[in-house]
Amino acid sequence: MSESVKNVDDDTALEEQARLQEEELALHGWDFIFSVVVIVFSIFIIAHSLTMPFSGTVGGVKTTWYESPGLLPLFIGAALLLAGIVLFVNNAKENGRTLFMERIKDVNPSGFLISGGGILTYIYIMITWYDFFLASLVFLLFYIGLYYLDEPKISSKLIKLYSAFMVLSVAIFGSGLDETINAGYEFTTDIILIVAAIAIFALFKISEKQYGAEFKRKVKVLALVSFLFPLVICPIFRYFLLVPLPKEGIVVEQVLNTTYFKYAGQKEVKEGKTLSADEAAELDDAF
Known part of the structure; x- marks a missing residue:
């Protein structure tokens, strides 16, 4: 036997x-x-x-x-x-x-369409209309989660969630409603991506009990990479290379730029030569 x-x-x-x-x-x-x-x-x-x-x-x-x-x-x-x-x-x-x-x-063409669609929405919707940091964070949470977690049910929910935010974005910015929303505070629409990031991360955390310890470990790695990548890229291009980012909003403009130009940037100006009014104006326009 x-x-x-x-x-x-x-x-x-x-x-x-x-x-x-x-x-x-x-x-x-x-x-x-x-x-x-x-x-x-x-x-x-x-x-x-x-x-x-x-x-x-x-x-x-x-x-x-x-x-x-x-x-x-x-x-x-x-x-x-x-x-x-x-x-x-x-x-x-x-x-x-x-x-x-x-x-x-x-x-199966759906895989290619999802991959291509994700990249296209990142280029033509996310970093065009939203803060670069938040756009990159949400895109990485979606894109890495789709393939790294490798769970069909999670992938299906991710695609639906991401698609809903893209449809909402097109509806708001395509209709010109963003001007009304941002009338009181110019970066109000960026809150949409903050909600999107929270919703995607909440989906991962809720699913941890169902998929076990390995899934929980993957979620930690995914979240860390998704956050650190834009956190490193933004300062490198914005302050080291002085290259303006495609869209600077609630995080880049209100947090990173404010912090940098108030402390590090101000110190550099004091240590350098005194700028004329015209030079100061040109330097201000550059940012």
Whole structure:
């Protein structure tokens, strides 16, 4: 009896191993074609960023890089290109192209549409209409949660939640209602993304009891990365490279800019030369 049970367990283990190997091979195929899409998209970003100026004038002094609207997209495009090339090379070694061609008939377009839709909404809705810090935070919570947590039920709820906020954003900004909302306080609409971030994080925390300790650990990592990335990127571009962010709102303008220019920025001016009225005006316009 025990021998038969052992044989059944061995067969089950072999079947599970074969299933995992099949899934791994399938992932190599999808990763291969995804790397091609990332490479093409990154080249497009780099090409357009190179058409933007990389110099300007600050305080009457001509500078290179500091006044550059093309620097941020160039940085993002270069990072995407590097990531795409690494992914392409790794999957090419695993016969990714062949595996993709074998499974192309089974392609589910919804995955590609969600991935592409997420990036497009980030570019044309999030960082265009909302504070850059909050836009990046919400996007990362959504995008990393979608793939890193890898739970179908959570992913479905995430997509619905994120889509609802995007529809609400288009309705508000597309109709011009944002001008009325921001009449009393110019960054009132940014509260929408604060609510979105809280709602997404609440979804993760509520689900922890259902999915266990490993899921809880993933949520901690996800939240940490989503918060730290914009917290590092914003000061680097805004204060070190002096590149204005696409949209500076309730966090960047009211918190980061106020803190920096009140303390660190003020100290730098005092230690430097005395600016003329015209130079001070030009420097103020630069920010």
